[in-house]
Structure formats: C-alpha cells, structure tokens
Amino acid sequence: MNADKMHKAVGLIRTFIYRIDQxxxxxxxxxxxxxxxxxxxxxxxxxxxxxxxxxxxxxDGKKFLKVEMVDxxxxxxxxxxxxxxxxxxSKEVLYRAVxxxxxxxxxxxxxxxxxxxxxxxxxxxxxxxxxxxxxLNLIKTAGTAPSGANLQPWTFCIIGKADIKSRxxxxxxxEEQINYSRRMGARWVxxxxxxxxxxxxxxxxxxxxxxxIMKQTYQIDANGERHPTYYNEISVxxxxxxxxxxxxxxxxxxxxxxxxxxxxxxRDLLNRPKxxxxxxxxxxxxxxxxxxxxxxxxxxxxxxxxxY
Numbered sequence: 001m002n003a004d005k006m007h008k009a010v011g012l013i014r015t016f017i018y019r020i021d022q023x024x025x026x027x028x029x030x031x032x033x034x035x036x037x038x039x040x041x042x043x044x045x046x047x048x049x050x051x052x053x054x055x056x057x058x059x060d061g062k063k064f065l066k067v068e069m070v071d072x073x074x075x076x077x078x079x080x081x082x083x084x085x086x087x088x089x090s091k092e093v094l095y096r097a098v099x100x101x102x103x104x105x106x107x108x109x110x111x112x113x114x115x116x117x118x119x120x121x122x123x124x125x126x127x128x129x130x131x132x133x134x135x136l137n138l139i140k141t142a143g144t145a146p147s148g149a150n151l152q153p154w155t156f157c158i159i160g161k162a163d164i165k166s167r168x169x170x171x172x173x174x175e176e177q178i179n180y181s182r183r184m185g186a187r188w189v190x191x192x193x194x195x196x197x198x199x200x201x202x203x204x205x206x207x208x209x210x211x212x213i214m215k216q217t218y219q220i221d222a223n224g225e226r227h228p229t230y231y232n233e234i235s236v237x238x239x240x241x242x243x244x245x246x247x248x249x250x251x252x253x254x255x256x257x258x259x260x261x262x263x264x265x266x267r268d269l270l271n272r273p274k275x276x277x278x279x280x281x282x283x284x285x286x287x288x289x290x291x292x293x294x295x296x297x298x299x300x301x302x303x304x305x306x307x308y
Contacts, residue, residue: 115249117298122253123203124291125283130208132160134250135284139211142243148230153216154239157270160209168212168266169204172281175262176201203255207283212266213240214276226275236279247284253291257281 100108139156147153159165204210215236218226229235240256247254259266263278 116245119244119248120253120293121255122287122291122293123255124288125203125207125253125285126288128208128286130252130285132158134252135209135211138243138246138250138252138284141246142239145235145239145242147235147239148232151216151219151229151232152235153219153229153232154236155214155216155272155276156243157212157214157272158209159212159270162205164269165205165207165210167269168210168281169201171262171265171269172201172204172257172259175260179260201257203283204257204281207254207285209284211243211282211284212270212278213243213280213282214267214272215279216275217277218275220273220275233279240280240282243282247282251286252284253287254282254284257283 135158139158142156143152143154145154159168213236215232216229217232218228220226244254244256257280259278259281266278267274267276
C-alpha cells in the first residue's frame with residue numbers, strides 16, 4: 001500500500017512539472033520581481049521616516065544625544081543607521097593637570113590613606129550642629145563622579161527637618177522588622193550579629209542631616225519624552241563612594257543604610273518623580289563622644305590585590 005501511494009505521489013508531481021510551460025515560469029518571475037521592488041520601496045520610505053540622532057535638552061538645561069535604533073529591513077545598511085545632522089557636540093578643552101613631584105604624590109597618597117583607614121560606620125551622633133554649607137561642599141564633591149554618557153543620573157536629597165527624618169525612620173524600621181523576622185532569613189541575621197545591628201535605626205533621626213541618594217533610571221526632556229540613563233546604578237554608586245570619602249575627609253561620620261522595600265514610601269514622602277529610586281541613606285554628623293564601633297579587621301592589601 002505504501003509503495004502504491006509513493007508511485008501515485010511521484011506521478012502527480014511529474015504531471016504538475018510537465019504541465020508547467022514558459023508562460024508559468026515568466027509569471028512567477030514577474031511576481032517575485034514585483035514583490036522585491038515593493039519591499040525595497042517600503043524599506044526606502046522607512047529609512048527616510050526613521051528617527052534621527054538629535055540633541056535633546058534635559059529639564060536642567062544639560063544636553064545629551066538621543067539615539068534611536070532602527071529595525072533591520074531590506075535595503076538597510078549592515079551598520080546602525082545614524083545620521084549626524086545638526087548635533088550640538090560638546091567641545092573638548094585642554095586638561096589642566098596639577099603637576100607634582102613623585103615624592104609629593106607618594107606623601108599625598110599616604111596621608112589620604114591614613115585619613116581613610118580611620119573611616120568606620122558610626123551609628124552614634126553628636127548634637128553638635130553641622131553647617132549646611134559644609135554639606136553642600138560634600139555634595140559638590142560627590143557630583144564630580146564619572147557617569148555613563150555624562151548624564152549624571154543622581155539626586156541628593158538633604159534632610160534637616162526633624163519631622164521628615166522621623167517619618168523616614170518610621171518607614172525604614174517598619175520594613176526592617178519584617179526583613180529581620182521573615183524576608184532575610186536566620187542565616188543573614190546571624191551573619192550580621194557580630195556587628196551589633198538590628199531593625200532599630202535611631203541614628204536616622206539623631207544625625208543633624210540625612211542624605212537620601214536617588215538614582216535616575218531615566219531622564220525626561222522638555223517635551224516629556226523619556227530617555228534611558230546608562231549604568232545609572234554604577235554611576236550613582238561611584239558618586240556615593242566619593243561622598244563617603246568626602247565625609248571622612250571633613251571630619252564627619254556616616255553609616256550606609258540600604259532601605260530594603262522602603263524606597264517607594266520614602267520617594268513618595270519626599271515627593272520625588274517616579275524616574276528616581278532610592279539607592280542609599282547616609283546620616284551625616286559628628287561622632288558622639290561615647291560612640292563605639294565593632295572590633296573588626298580589614299583585609300591586608302595582599303589579599304585584595306593582584307599584579308599582572
């Protein structure tokens with residue numbers, strides 16, 4: 001039975017082939033050519049109407065480049081379609097370096113290390129007031145950090161009002177109770193036990209200032225259009241590291257606080273836009289005279305370095 005079916009199928013195919021004449025072949029070729037031409041024309045029109053690379057101003061006046069990717073279609077070049085027309089490119093300026101001797105460079109590096117190695121996470125703050133101008137200098141220093149495409153995707157919220165600090169503390173502690181009891185697990189609680197930390201965060205209200213560091217997941221231009229920020233978390237984390245170094249350099253102290261599951265409530269409290277997310281809380285002030293820190297050791301340099 002299978003052999004008969006095969007013979008019948010072969011016979012049908014042969015009959016179909018025999019019936020094809022030059023007219024059918026010509027018609028098929030004409031249809032194929034017509035379709036190809038239509039696809040080329042469609043691709044050409046899509047290329048003309050595709051978004052261009054253009055200069056876009058953010059709400060703060062800074063300019064960056066808006067890049068739109070074009071879908072690959074018939075007739076497109078292999079490369080990304082970029083049209084560099086009317087772009088306001090930043091001009092380069094000469095970098096003016098401060099030239100110092102090798103001995104002075106070594107001395108500066110050693111003195112800075114000696115200052116930074118005394119940095120600790122301090123959770124007890126003095127009532128001694130801190131000048132707002134000093135805080136502004138610290139933020140200006142943090143703002144010198146590098147960032148993806150120089151978009152500087154950070155916002156530093158400086159909080160000095162006692163009532164706002166109290167509300168932030170209440171938000172954080174409510175979430176931290178859940179974190180310690182359910183979310184993080186017993187292993188995590190045991191791992192941080194030697195650091196004498198728990199869900200209670202009195203330093204959030206005791207410190208003269210509380211800095212809430214926000215990362216901008218995208219930026220909005222004057223027309224209300226969204227534009228992504230590149231490597232925003234890495235960029236803002238670098239700025240936070242520079243800020244912590246500046247705090248130590250000024251003789252102040254801080255402790256990094258990561259508000260797990262409290263970010264949305266803090267953002268709403270501060271009335272910040274939805275493109276901003278809380279990355280870190282830094283209470284800032286002078287250390288209390290009775291302040292204590294865990295007796296811990298840092299890794300020696302040989303453990304954290306590899307030469308190649």
